Amino acid sequence: MTALAEPHGGVELLVEVGEHQLLLAGGRVDEALARDAARCAHLVPSAPSKRLIGALVEHGRVDEVVEVLLRPTGWDESTSRWEHFAMCMTERGRSAELLTLLPRLRAADIDSFVARTQIDTLLADQLARENRWAEVLELLKHTSGWADTWLPRQLGRLGLTDQLRRLADTGNQTARQELVELLLAKGPVNDAVTVLRGLVEEDSAQTPDRWAPTTLAEQLSDQGDLAELGTRIATGDSFAAAVLADRACQGRVPNADQILTAGLSPDGSFPTG
Incomplete structure (x- = not known):
């Protein structure tokens, strides 16, 4: 019988991930953490896994979670991991512990801009959920730019139309988009259309934004x-033309x-006709 070849490449990664998940399922967290760290050291792109983060939280090993989260990684992956950590803590009724941990991490000497931003964002999220807005506003005074998108999204989530209007009037693009989406959902829709017209006119002299x-x-x-739709198409609005073509194909005009x-x-x- 011919011996099976040693796994390599994608097969090797699949085997390693499978073994890692079995270790977690069996409660062998130390071994899973060691394997996870080894994969990270060899630049295998699957570490750290969300399941590992959840297992460490489950076993009360939050400091080790933080160590895992502070490993260098890309922005999107870092955001996903930190959000998963916060979700695990919240689901296990440990929001108060999270609110104690995050300020401590903010005070630590963390080199990674990505990690610092994720910590600030999570802290703002948790404070907002607790309606501790005075602390949120104090935190926002010392941010590095992420508040320009975070604050309007929070206002939109809470349905605070008047506050969104005031922020949108300062030129905050995220606030304008959140305001439009809120008005489209709750009305008045005509107000949303008015905001959209302003956005389109401002964008006309710049690189067009597809969404508006x-x-x-x-x-x-x-x-x-x-009539307005046709006028926009006649003046060269390719986005309006695409919408009309799509609606015509559906027989909706x-x-x-x-x-x-x-x-x-x-x-x-x-x-x-």
Whole structure:
């Protein structure tokens, strides 16, 4: 019988990950942590696993979780791991412990900008959930830029339309998008369209943002404002044209067949049948 070849490449990684998961399932956390660290040292891209983070939290070994989280990694992966850690702590009723740990980590000498940003963001999230807004605002005074997106998303999550309007009026783009999405969800929709028009006009002199003109065109179509939709197409709005073509293919605008075969008039007016 021919001996099986030693696993290598993707097969080797699959075997290692499988063994790692079996160790965790058997409660052999120390061995799983050692394997995880070894993979990280050899730049194997699967470490640290979320399951390892959950197992360490389950066994009360939070300091080791932090050690794992502080390993160098990419921005998206780091965000995912830190968020998973916070979720594990919260699900196990350890939010108070998390709120004690995060300020301690903020005070530590951590070189990684990515890690520091994730710690600040998680702390702000936890404080907001506890309605400790005075502490949130104090934290935001000492941030390195992430608050420009974090704060409007929190306001949108809480449905605070007036506060979002004030922040949007300062030119915060994330606040404007959150405001539009909140108005589209809760109304008045006409206010959302007004904000979208302003965004599209501002973007016209810069690199176009797909979201604003596309969302505006969708709303104009949904509200039956075909005159403005046609005018935008006639003046070169390719996003509006794409929305109209899509809606015509679905038969969701009048005279869809004629639009698809002959298009609009040069002034953007629709065929009348």
